[in-house]
Amino acid sequence: TNDNVVHRNGQYGISNTDTTIKGTPEDITVGGAASLRRQIIKLNRRLHLLEEENKERARREMVMYSITVAFGLLNSWLWFRRYR
Template identity: 80%
Template sequence: ITRNSILRDQVILRNLYGLSNMDTTLEGTPDDMTVVDAASLRRQIIKLNRRLQLLEEENKERAKREMIMYSITVAFWLLNSWLWFRR
């Protein structure tokens, strides 16, 4: 996970917290407020879950790319060392 993605997620959470505070300022009965808050929180959780899944996929792809690059780098240096010692 990169620093930018963490900062972006923190901004999203702050915005979601701000939205939930705005929901409580609406006029209505307490039962209506509970329904609105529950629906709003459910939507927010779904959005956060999607974002988390995307971050996990990106992290897995990055780990695969790093493993391939590390393998290629080690193979290059081993071959280069072997050729150098054969001189």
């Protein structure tokens, strides 16, 4: 599980826990570097998921827009035929 990722109502965000580096750059050990690497991997994974969700949302919006335009054109055509 991602300790730093918070899920609320379909929205994701990063919690405030474990997002700061304590100490000086000299204090970062191999374990600290490994921890930073894990955090970067988690963030990269989450960014990829958000990008995929955004692409899917854009596809759904395009389909809904196309259906709405087609429905409007059909209604207009039927209305013009009726009152011609």
